[in-house]
Amino acid sequence: GESVGLHLPTLSVQEGDNSIINCAYSNSASDYFIWYKQESGKGPQFIIDIRSNMDKRQGQRVTVLLNKTVKHLSLQIAATQPGDSAVYFCAEINYDKVIFGPGTSLSVIP
Amino acid sequence: DGGITQSPKYLFRKEGQNVTLSCEQNLNHDAMYWYRQDPGQGLRLIYYSQIVNDFQKGDIAEGYSVSREKKESFPLTVTSAQKNPTAFYLCASIRQLNTEAFFGQGTRLTVV
Numbered sequence: 001g002e003s004v005g006l007h008l009p010t011l012s013v014q015e016g017d018n019s020i021i022n023c024a025y026s027n028s029a030s031d032y033f034i035w036y037k038q039e040s041g042k043g044p045q046f047i048i049d050i051r052s053n054m055d056k057r058q059g060q061r062v063t064v065l066l067n068k069t070v071k072h073l074s075l076q077i078a079a080t081q082p083g084d085s086a087v088y089f090c091a092e093i094n095y096d097k098v099i100f101g102p103g104t105s106l107s108v109i110p
Numbered sequence: 111d112g113g114i115t116q117s118p119k120y121l122f123r124k125e126g127q128n129v130t131l132s133c134e135q136n137l138n139h140d141a142m143y144w145y146r147q148d149p150g151q152g153l154r155l156i157y158y159s160q161i162v163n164d165f166q167k168g169d170i171a172e173g174y175s176v177s178r179e180k181k182e183s184f185p186l187t188v189t190s191a192q193k194n195p196t197a198f199y200l201c202a203s204i205r206q207l208n209t210e211a212f213f214g215q216g217t218r219l220t221v222v
Contacts (some may be wrong), residue, residue: 008150015191043116043200043213044153089152091211096141096160098202102148102152 008087010110011107018076023090023101030092030099035064035075038087038103047075049089073101082108113137116201116214117191123188123195123221131186131217133201142184143202143211146170153200159184195220 013019022076025033031052036044050057050064050073057064073090085108090101113134113161123129132147145153155168155183174190178184184203188195198218202211 008152029219036208041188041216041218043114043202043215046210047215049210093204093208093211095207096156096158098143098204099155102146102191105150 002041008103008105010107012107012109013080014077014109015082016079019075019080019084019106020040021075021077021104021106023073023075025071025073025092025101026099027092027094028068032093033064033066033073034091034093035062035073036091036100037084037090038089040086044089066105077106080106081110084108089092114201114203114212114214114218117198119215121217121219123219125221126146126190128189129132129195131188131199131201131219133184133186133214134182135184136181136182137184137203137205138181139203139205139212140181142166142178142180142203143208143210144174144184145200145202147198147200147216149198156186156199158175164210181183193217 009093034049035047038044048059048064060076065074087105089103092099117132141156144156154170159165159175175187200216201214204211
């Protein structure tokens with residue numbers, strides 16, 4: 001389930017459309033999940049989180065969905081803007097380990 | 111302001127030399143982590159530490175070493191045994207188990 005150095009999948013979205021980024025996680029015992037945004041040359045920044053006792057959580061323009069049955073997370077970005085262009089990572093927190101998914105590169109077309 | 115500071119931002123190393131990357135946090139976080147990121151790829155765990163004077167290997171620890179003599183500091187040494195050290199290195203910390211990880215701004219290491 002750990003990132004193994006695969007090249008990033010990419011998603012291109014028209015400005016103003018909604019974006020959906022998906023992530024599969026590895027450990028059914030993981031209790032806490034986070035979506036991070038990473039801009040080029042910078043460290044990842046927290047976007048939104050969700051605990052395993054929830055299946056949906058909403059923030060400002062972002063929604064995270066958790067499907068524990070199939071170990072799947074998704075991040076929905078409403079009305080995507082050029083500033084949303086970045087790499088997005090999901091992370092599963094399992095006790096003392098933070099395990100990242102491979103990431104998705106989001107490109108917003110003006 | 112509280113946060114995690116990595117230094118330097120850019121680092122050049124000659125082949126065969128060891129080099130140490132600094133990571134300092136003033137968040138009073140217990141756990142600290144080092145990740146490696148290659149261009150267009152995800153984050154891979156090198157080492158992590160839950161408490162002072164204790165650390166654990168991650169998935170790609172070969173060719174790296176760490177120390178945790180102080181809670182605030184978790185330096186990473188890239189040794190000459192690391193065959194392909196050119197990468198972007200990220201340090202992170204978490205306050206307690208099952209909480210958010212905070213990241214530094216990264217160090218880009220280039221072997222020349």
